[in-house]
Amino acid sequence: MTTKERVLALLEAHRGEHFSGAQLAASLGVSRNAVWKAVTELRAAGCRIDAATNRGYCYAAENDLLSVQGILPLLSETARPLAAHLQVFPELASTNQTAKELALAGAAHGTAVIAERQTQGRGRYMRSFCSPPGGLYISMILHPDRLNFAHITTVTALAGAAVCEAVEAVSGKKPGIKWVNDVFLDGKKICGILTEAVTDIESGTLGWLVLGIGINVTTRTEDFPPDLREIAGSVFGEDVPGSRNRLAAELLNRIPGCVPAPAEAEVIGRYRSRLMMLGRQVTVVQSDGTEYSAAALDIDEAGHLIVETAAGERRVLSSGEIRIRMQES
Numbered sequence: 251m252t253t254k255e256r257v258l259a260l261l262e263a264h265r266g267e268h269f270s271g272a273q274l275a276a277s278l279g280v281s282r283n284a285v286w287k288a289v290t291e292l293r294a295a296g297c298r299i300d301a302a303t304n305r306g307y308c309y310a311a312e313n314d315l316l317s318v319q320g321i322l323p324l325l326s327e328t329a330r331p332l333a334a335h336l337q338v339f340p341e342l343a344s345t346n347q348t349a350k351e352l353a354l355a356g357a358a359h360g361t362a363v364i365a366e367r368q369t370q371g372r373g374r375y376m377r378s379f380c381s382p383p384g385g386l387y388i389s390m391i392l393h394p395d396r397l398n399f400a401h402i403t404t405v406t407a408l409a410g411a412a413v414c415e416a417v418e419a420v421s422g423k424k425p426g427i428k429w430v431n432d433v434f435l436d437g438k439k440i441c442g443i444l445t446e447a448v449t450d451i452e453s454g455t456l457g458w459l460v461l462g463i464g465i466n467v468t469t470r471t472e473d474f475p476p477d478l479r480e481i482a483g484s485v486f487g488e489d490v491p492g493s494r495n496r497l498a499a500e501l502l503n504r505i506p507g508c509v510p511a512p513a514e515a516e517v518i519g520r521y522r523s524r525l526m527m528l529g530r531q532v533t534v535v536q537s538d539g540t541e542y543s544a545a546a547l548d549i550d551e552a553g554h555l556i557v558e559t560a561a562g563e564r565r566v567l568s569s570g571e572i573r574i575r576m577q578e579s
Contacts, residue, residue: 261309270306324499360507384469407521416500438483
């Protein structure tokens with residue numbers, strides 16, 4: 251680690267406590283000038299580090315800056331090896347794009363890319379994905395042979411369940427999933443998920459996956475564009491110190507980057523238990539734009555939605571073919 255990263259790790263581990271420059275220098279085995287330079291760089295990156303005469307430096311308790319040093323202590327023992335493949339950036343065009351570049355360069359299974367902000371985030375069908383301040387934008391490289399899932403759609407189901415469980419662990423709130431990849435809380439969308447697959451051209455087999463997750467964590471209503479304020483929400487809607495680092499760790503603890511993946515049936519069961527539309531009427535929008543009303547009955551072992559039309563016909567829907575709108579109860 252660099253001196254800046256080591257200073258941040260020490261201060262992060264002792265939020266609210268004061269350390270003199272001499273104490274930090276002695277603990278880290280560097281000069282006081284190196285400590286001063288590190289603190290200056292951290293402040294420039296957005297860290298609030300207070301300084302008081304005769305008391306020293308203090309990492310303010312209200313900091314919510316995403317960092318490897320803030321996430322690492324919150325990882326479970328089984329997820330701790332992920333720290334070696336974790337990268338956090340102040341801003342990226344797209345975490346999925348950066349992850350794909352790393353995958354092409356041979357990055358390991360479980361490599362995770364996290365950004366404070368995205369300038370060109372994307373969702374399904376190449377739609378723009380709004381990435382306002384206060385969000386958590388994370389993409390993970392996954393190799394299919396390490397997952398042993400018969401259906402690639404299980405990866406999206408795993409992500410949806412993991413997001414719901416992580417949000418509940420951090421906030422105590424219980425989100426739900428709108429099939430196939432949107433997470434809702436209090437009637438508003440707080441998260442989108444995008445799984446992208448790349449096929450090995452020579453062998454024709456699936457080479458790797460990039461799992462992208464964007465969550466509005468402390469985003470305020472006024473931070474959304476006007477046209478999204480009625481439909482987009484966030485977990486907290488206000489600053490909650492440390493919440494994004496904790497949520498990132500909770501996600502990494504649940505997505506199998508360094509431990510065996512859970513059984514496929516278990517994943518589908520966790521996903522099913524969070525689906526919001528089962529037993530309700532939905533509007534199915536087909537690829538040609540035509541629509542029809544149906545009752546959402548269940549999902550199958552691959553996570554496909556099973557619906558029944560007004561005429562009594564049962565259909566199994568693939569997420570790549572259609573979109574779903576929930577109808578008012």
